[in-house]
Amino acid sequence: MNAPRAALLAALVLAGCGSDPVPPSPPANTETWDWGLPPGYPKPKVPADNPMTVAKVELGRRLFYDTRLSGNGTQSCASCHAQEKAFTDGLANAVGSTGQAHPRGSMAIVNVAYLSSLTWGNPILGSLEEQALLPMFGENPVELGLAGKEAELLARLSDFPQYHDMFADAFPGDAEPIILDNIVKAIAAFERSVVSYRSPYDRYTYEGDPSALSEAALRGKELFFSERLECFHCHGGFNFSDSVTHAGSTFTETMFHNTGLYNLGGTGAYPEGNAGIYEITHLASDMGRFRAPTLRNIALTAPYMHDGSIATLSEVLDHYAAGGRTIEAGPHAGVGSENPFKSELINGFTLTEAEKADVIAFLEALTDEALLGDARFSDPWKVEQTGGEP
Amino acid sequence: MQLRLSLVSFVGLAVLSGCGGGGGGNATGEVPADPIDVALAFEARVGDAAFDCKATHPGLGTAGTEASITDFRLYVHDVRLRRADGTEVPVELEQDGLWQHQDLALLDFEDRTGACANGTPETNATLHGTAERGTYDGLSFKVGVPFELNHGDAAAAPSPLNLSAMFWSWNGGYKFFRADALPAGSMTAFNVHIGSLGCQADAGGKVTACAMPNRAEITLTGFDPLAEKVIIDYAALVAGTDLSKDTGGAPGCMSGPDDPECVTIFERLGIDIKDGTLHPDAQTLFRVE
Amino acid sequence: MRTGRRMAMVGAMSALVWAGLGVGACGGEDGATSGGATPPDMEGVIYAGGANDEALYALLTATAKDDPAQKAAIDTPEEGATLPKDPAAAFSWHISGTGASLSPSLDPAGALREWLGVRAAHAHGTPVNGRGYLLVFSVPGNDKLLRVFTTELAYTPDANAWSKLASAVAPITLTITNAIFEDSRVAQGGGPFLGEGVTFSVGP
Numbered sequence: 001m002n003a004p005r006a007a008l009l010a011a012l013v014l015a016g017c018g019s020d021p022v023p024p025s026p027p028a029n030t031e032t033w034d035w036g037l038p039p040g041y042p043k044p045k046v047p048a049d050n051p052m053t054v055a056k057v058e059l060g061r062r063l064f065y066d067t068r069l070s071g072n073g074t075q076s077c078a079s080c081h082a083q084e085k086a087f088t089d090g091l092a093n094a095v096g097s098t099g100q101a102h103p104r105g106s107m108a109i110v111n112v113a114y115l116s117s118l119t120w121g122n123p124i125l126g127s128l129e130e131q132a133l134l135p136m137f138g139e140n141p142v143e144l145g146l147a148g149k150e151a152e153l154l155a156r157l158s159d160f161p162q163y164h165d166m167f168a169d170a171f172p173g174d175a176e177p178i179i180l181d182n183i184v185k186a187i188a189a190f191e192r193s194v195v196s197y198r199s200p201y202d203r204y205t206y207e208g209d210p211s212a213l214s215e216a217a218l219r220g221k222e223l224f225f226s227e228r229l230e231c232f233h234c235h236g237g238f239n240f241s242d243s244v245t246h247a248g249s250t251f252t253e254t255m256f257h258n259t260g261l262y263n264l265g266g267t268g269a270y271p272e273g274n275a276g277i278y279e280i281t282h283l284a285s286d287m288g289r290f291r292a293p294t295l296r297n298i299a300l301t302a303p304y305m306h307d308g309s310i311a312t313l314s315e316v317l318d319h320y321a322a323g324g325r326t327i328e329a330g331p332h333a334g335v336g337s338e339n340p341f342k343s344e345l346i347n348g349f350t351l352t353e354a355e356k357a358d359v360i361a362f363l364e365a366l367t368d369e370a371l372l373g374d375a376r377f378s379d380p381w382k383v384e385q386t387g388g389e390p
Numbered sequence: 391m392q393l394r395l396s397l398v399s400f401v402g403l404a405v406l407s408g409c410g411g412g413g414g415g416n417a418t419g420e421v422p423a424d425p426i427d428v429a430l431a432f433e434a435r436v437g438d439a440a441f442d443c444k445a446t447h448p449g450l451g452t453a454g455t456e457a458s459i460t461d462f463r464l465y466v467h468d469v470r471l472r473r474a475d476g477t478e479v480p481v482e483l484e485q486d487g488l489w490q491h492q493d494l495a496l497l498d499f500e501d502r503t504g505a506c507a508n509g510t511p512e513t514n515a516t517l518h519g520t521a522e523r524g525t526y527d528g529l530s531f532k533v534g535v536p537f538e539l540n541h542g543d544a545a546a547a548p549s550p551l552n553l554s555a556m557f558w559s560w561n562g563g564y565k566f567f568r569a570d571a572l573p574a575g576s577m578t579a580f581n582v583h584i585g586s587l588g589c590q591a592d593a594g595g596k597v598t599a600c601a602m603p604n605r606a607e608i609t610l611t612g613f614d615p616l617a618e619k620v621i622i623d624y625a626a627l628v629a630g631t632d633l634s635k636d637t638g639g640a641p642g643c644m645s646g647p648d649d650p651e652c653v654t655i656f657e658r659l660g661i662d663i664k665d666g667t668l669h670p671d672a673q674t675l676f677r678v679e
Numbered sequence: 680m681r682t683g684r685r686m687a688m689v690g691a692m693s694a695l696v697w698a699g700l701g702v703g704a705c706g707g708e709d710g711a712t713s714g715g716a717t718p719p720d721m722e723g724v725i726y727a728g729g730a731n732d733e734a735l736y737a738l739l740t741a742t743a744k745d746d747p748a749q750k751a752a753i754d755t756p757e758e759g760a761t762l763p764k765d766p767a768a769a770f771s772w773h774i775s776g777t778g779a780s781l782s783p784s785l786d787p788a789g790a791l792r793e794w795l796g797v798r799a800a801h802a803h804g805t806p807v808n809g810r811g812y813l814l815v816f817s818v819p820g821n822d823k824l825l826r827v828f829t830t831e832l833a834y835t836p837d838a839n840a841w842s843k844l845a846s847a848v849a850p851i852t853l854t855i856t857n858a859i860f861e862d863s864r865v866a867q868g869g870g871p872f873l874g875e876g877v878t879f880s881v882g883p
Contacts, residue, residue, distance in 0.1 A: 039866075040867075040869035040870075124562040124589050124597060129545065130559065131559075132545075133554070134559045137554040137557050138560065139581075147508050147557075148507070148509060148553070150553075150554045180545045180546075206809050208773050209774070209832075210773050227804070236808075237806065248861070280588070280589070282587060282646075282647055
């Protein structure tokens with residue numbers, strides 16, 4: 001029997017019918033990334049030109065925590081995305097390396113690999129590689145403050161001998177691996193690796209552990225997924241967000257919603273500089289539309305909404321129960337529930353204090369403690385300073 | 391024997407056609423018939439004074455503001471020489487791997503001295519290329535990055551699309567024109583950033599179209615573009631604007647259609663900010679003397 | 680030259696084998712039904728914990744597997760127990776294995792099926808994400824005495840459902856089949872998984 005027929009027969013025999021089919025030949029770079037996800041948990045999409053490898057994720061982690069990535073050397077990505085706060089910073093408005101305040105709050109770099117659009121309100125920013133350029137080189141406001149300083153950035157990295165090896169390992173075959181393109185690819189790969197799947201909710205829902213959710217959280221879960229509250233309409237699915245895509249998705253859904261937070265002077269307007277995707281599309285109907293972020297770890301990422309204008313989860317529920325926020329006086333006064341651009345899914349509901357406590361118990365069950373201390377996502381520079389094992 | 395002869399003739403023709411053109415080959419690969427080298431010079435001014443990163447420039451805008459100018463760069467493309475009868479002849483840009491790429495060129499007047507902290511020491515005030523031999527009466531070009539080049543991967547882009555200060559990532563492209571000023575004694579910059587807005591992307595993240603392209607068309611006539619320079623005057627651009635305050639929108643004008651500061655600036659670029667139509671006869675940023 | 684052509688052939692053949700598997704040549708799995716099969720009987724199923732009919736359909740039309748780490752192990756009642764007629768008993772279970780990171784296996788044919796798969800009717804209610812459990816209570820002669828489809832790890836029958844169990848004259852067997860769902864469809868590597876039965880009676 002000649003070679004092709006033998007191979008075909010072997011393939012058929014190995015394949016069988018109804019059991020696991022023949023896997024494709026292993027990728028050339030054998031140190032591929034193991035997500036560690038439990039069965040049934042969707043895997044993130046990875047762009048073809050930036051596959052996940054152990055070396056690349058490790059380099060990305062080092063860059064994520066490196067203050068060389070700011071113009072004045074005072075900030076790194078982690079300055080606004082701290083692991084212990086589920087990769088946010090606890091501020092209503094993020095503050096950049098030169099002290100300028102951002103109109104919006106830092107978003108959690110958790111499960112970002114599953115997002116179909118990035119930042120609070122930008123329908124054309126879909127890739128982590130592209131998004132990294134914003135905080136690095138953005139000037140309005142200045143965040144990391146590297147605009148015009150890319151040559152200096154590359155020089156700083158090249159001056160650190162360990163980076164030579166790390167870049168070469170992460171991008172084998174590149175004659176000159178320390179380039180901007182590889183910096184953003186490595187950072188993106190690290191960000192993709194930060195996946196949350198070990199919360200009490202996951203233990204109950206995916207791993208079938210009855211002890212994981214309290215009675216209150218179970219009642220809260222039912223309320224969350226009920227037609228009365230309808231939280232799941234925008235905050236549903238395994239990632240509690242409707243702007244989600246994963247390896248098995250056939251369509252890319254990107255949704256933006258106006259939840260009636262503002263209604264300046266009854267015109268439907270949101271405060272200038274924080275008008276949501278309107279600032280990108282300039283379509284009137286896009287006024288105040290923002291992306292629904294993931295609710296995983298939400299108990300740790302106060303204050304809430306794009307501008308941190310709601311301080312607690314209890315007040316968040318009040319906002320949705322009212323069908324929109326009323327601001328009595330001041331420059332932002334207005335009756336949010338009457339915002340003409342408000343999403344039709346925000347209609348308000350009744351919620352007793354006991355029920356509110358149950359929903360909050362459920363939201364707290366979305367906190368992934370394991371993620372907060374996972375060494376895979378921790379600051380490698382800190383470990384070195386204390387002399388520990390990286 | 392015959393094969394060898396045709397090979398030689400072929401090679402010979404190729405060599406001959408390469409002569410007379412620019413150093414690095416031409417943008418589209420087409421060689422103009424009877425080509426000549428072309429150098430189109432620009433000079434940056436602020437009013438009557440030469441632009442200078444180290445100087446403060448007085449009397450700017452409707453409030454006569456004195457300001458230092460911290461950046462002054464722009465992309466141009468689709469450069470054409472105009473004949474007296476109005477017909478146009480394309481300029482094939484020299485591919486120098488630095489300032490010019492395909493049909494695009496970067497003019498860079500800041501030199502990273504004085505107030506121009508985020509710039510590059512290198513400057514470029516001249517477009518180099520080839521065009522058909524002839525007598526010309528004027529020059530036309532567009533300000534900006536052409537659509538085909540405006541939405542690529544900025545991190546991996548070739549020069550001159552690799553300058554982070556010209557990235558406009560939040561709008562998915564580049565700043566076409568960038569002239570930033572800092573009024574004396576103020577902490578608030580007045581920045582003019584022109585670029586495409588209202589861009590939409592498909593599910594894969596690729597930009598498919600932009601509702602407001604904002605690529606100004608510039609037409610200058612009555613001079614010999616091969617011998618005389620074009621003046622680009624920052625003061626003329628902001629003459630109708632009060633630089634000392636910002637009444638709304640981004641600090642300065644960042645092409646926002648709702649930004650009151652953008653209305654007169656766009657007029658002086660020859661763009662109607664309401665409907666996006668181009669009015670080359672209305673622009674005042676460029677002139678010849 | 681010859682080796683190259685041979686390798687190309689092998690490659691093409693392997694691709695065909697994959698495609699054949701993917702398009703259901705070897706029978707339905709993970710939601711793809713073979714042509715002409717009768718739709719599953721879903722009458723009388725009680726839905727709990729936000730579980731819906733679309734997810735149940737996906738579970739019933741897939742071929743269940745035997746995986747000791749993924750099976751639902753029944754905590755209450757115990758095997759052979761006699762439950763009092765009043766009040767209604769609470770049934771509870773858990774998933775056997777630790778459920779911790781099992782190496783994700785590559786399943787390209789599954790991915791192809793996902794891509795080709797057609798959605799069932801629009802789900803009524805919330806999409807199901809995570810595990811769903813089909814409880815089947817049976818007695819000799821009636822294999823569908825009571826059926827419940829839930830996302831929770833416990834179930835207490837209401838009066839109507841309990842009366843079906845309480846009035847049974849023979850011992851009742853409860854088996855739980857579970858699957859992991861993603862947006863109401865059975866996820867890759869998500870089963871369904873067969874469970875072991877527990878037999879009990881409801882006392883005099």
